[in-house]
Amino acid sequence: MSDVSQPATHPPVTDWVHDFDHTDPQWTDDPFPIWEDLRAASPVVHTERFLGCYMPTTYEAVREIANDTEHFSSRRIIVRDVRPEVARNAAPPITSDPPVHKPAKQLLLPPFTPDAMKKLEPRMRAICNELIDGFIADGKVDAAARYSKYIPVRAIAHMLGIPESDSDLFINWIHMILELGIKDENMLLQAVHEMSDYFRTQIEERRSRPTDDLISYLMNAKDKEGQPLEESHVLGSLRLLLIAGIDTTWSAIGSSLWHLARTPADRERLIAEPELIPTAVEELLRAYSPVTMAREVVKETTISGCPVKPGNMVLLSFPAANRDPKMFPDADKVVIDRRENRHAAFGLGIHRCVGSNLARMEMQVALEEWLKRIPDFRLDPAGTVTWSQGTVRGPRQLPFLLGKAI
Amino acid sequence: MAERLKVRVDPDKCQGHARCKALAPELFELDEYGNAHESGDGTVPPGLEDKAWLAKSNCPEIAIDVIEE
Numbered sequence: 001m002s003d004v005s006q007p008a009t010h011p012p013v014t015d016w017v018h019d020f021d022h023t024d025p026q027w028t029d030d031p032f033p034i035w036e037d038l039r040a041a042s043p044v045v046h047t048e049r050f051l052g053c054y055m056p057t058t059y060e061a062v063r064e065i066a067n068d069t070e071h072f073s074s075r076r077i078i079v080r081d082v083r084p085e086v087a088r089n090a091a092p093p094i095t096s097d098p099p100v101h102k103p104a105k106q107l108l109l110p111p112f113t114p115d116a117m118k119k120l121e122p123r124m125r126a127i128c129n130e131l132i133d134g135f136i137a138d139g140k141v142d143a144a145a146r147y148s149k150y151i152p153v154r155a156i157a158h159m160l161g162i163p164e165s166d167s168d169l170f171i172n173w174i175h176m177i178l179e180l181g182i183k184d185e186n187m188l189l190q191a192v193h194e195m196s197d198y199f200r201t202q203i204e205e206r207r208s209r210p211t212d213d214l215i216s217y218l219m220n221a222k223d224k225e226g227q228p229l230e231e232s233h234v235l236g237s238l239r240l241l242l243i244a245g246i247d248t249t250w251s252a253i254g255s256s257l258w259h260l261a262r263t264p265a266d267r268e269r270l271i272a273e274p275e276l277i278p279t280a281v282e283e284l285l286r287a288y289s290p291v292t293m294a295r296e297v298v299k300e301t302t303i304s305g306c307p308v309k310p311g312n313m314v315l316l317s318f319p320a321a322n323r324d325p326k327m328f329p330d331a332d333k334v335v336i337d338r339r340e341n342r343h344a345a346f347g348l349g350i351h352r353c354v355g356s357n358l359a360r361m362e363m364q365v366a367l368e369e370w371l372k373r374i375p376d377f378r379l380d381p382a383g384t385v386t387w388s389q390g391t392v393r394g395p396r397q398l399p400f401l402l403g404k405a406i
Numbered sequence: 407m408a409e410r411l412k413v414r415v416d417p418d419k420c421q422g423h424a425r426c427k428a429l430a431p432e433l434f435e436l437d438e439y440g441n442a443h444e445s446g447d448g449t450v451p452p453g454l455e456d457k458a459w460l461a462k463s464n465c466p467e468i469a470i471d472v473i474e475e
């Protein structure tokens with residue numbers, strides 16, 4: 001279901017600097033050397049693919065764009081082959097521009113503060129341990145398919161008040177939207193409709209039987225004039241929470257475990273010094289940032305001296321920014337006790353990820369509980385690691401052997 | 407002993423990444439939206455100077471100033 005098979009409609013890339021493609025298998029497998037080449041060429045590169053698309057390659061250029069809501073619109077947040085009309089309230093506030101952005105975001109912030117996340121932590125620990133119980137005796141596991149994948153989906157389901165047992169349904173929608181949907185409009189629309197229908201049913205149920213979950217919270221929210229939100233806004237925000245809540249953190253946890261499986265020294269250090277885990281999480285977020293957002297150029301301007309033209313999309317690569325050696329010494333190394341780490345994994349500026357506190361807590365708990373119970377693990381040489389394509393990067397198959405190597 | 411330090415959060419720049427609160431809980435408070443402001447008048451108690459600098463160098467929005475008095 002959630003494999004990485006794609007309709008292969010794009011010709012392979014031969015000239016990365018002038019013709020890059022973030023859905024090319026070479027990029028999907030190992031984007032880091034590609035970004036280095038692009039960065040060496042220019043702070044902003046361009047491709048004719050995807051109907052015209054720029055990519056800032058430096059931290060500075062990414063920061064400039066993220067903070068410039070006048071020339072860059074957030075109404076389209078995924079770089080795709082087509083540009084159909086954007087629905088109003090597609091997924092507020094991530095698809096919102098000022099001035100409607102701020103109230104939409106403020107609505108979502110209180111349930112995601114660090115204090116709110118602390119209350120959720122015991123449930124997260126229980127979920128991680130239930131998952132580990134399911135495979136620890138087997139001696140081997142696909143850690144992406146059986147661990148990292150289910151942690152964020154169950155967390156957000158818990159917060160939204162929808163059944164954790166529907167996790168596979170949610171994961172499939174996300175796969176259709178964020179991966180298959182880049183090249184297949186029908187997949188995307190089908191998933192969005194199914195999601196909206198699902199949430200409409202949930203909203204209907206809560207009218208007669210109120211709850212204290214996030215769905216009820218959004219249903220009961222009032223705008224500045226004291227009016228309830230339009231239904232399209234409630235549905236858009238619910239879709240956003242589900243979409244943003246799943247794939248991203250799944251990927252971040254998976255990449256972290258992938259790194260630890262291949263780096264015994266880091267693993268041993270985190271086991272010996274668990275208090276270092278929060279610092280290590282920041283570094284793993286920097287080095288393996290899962291999320292690349294998009295913007296649409298709406299007014300002509302220059303970025304780091306490079307002219308950009310309206311009508312083009314921008315692949316706003318926070319992952320590439322986080323590998324910029326001008327910003328991070330030894331940017332290509334994972335330094336799990338890196339002290340100065342202004343990474344942009346959760347974005348910069350007004351569109352900073354609303355769920356960043358949730359994601360950090362989930363990553364920390366997922367690594368802590370795993371390392372407590374499975375201190376020794378390594379990649380299974382008989383298996384293959386596969387990576388997702390496009391907007392969110394993370395391992396989708398992560399075959400591990402558990403226990404000490406003999 | 408280090409000089410007396412003060413931390414200050416620029417509310418226009420802060421986007422609520424909460425890194426400051428995680429790294430220096432004594433020096434910062436978060437409001438109901440998760441945006442930060444300095445605790446009290448921002449004076450850094452002796453012994454916490456390092457945390458003040460650490461918070462500054464980890465704020466993704468460059469919203470924190472450390473002022474030496």
Ligand code: SF4
Nearest residue numbers: 420421423424426465
């Ligand atoms: S780290 Fe910076 S942006 Fe984040 S809450 Fe603190 S001051 Fe605000």
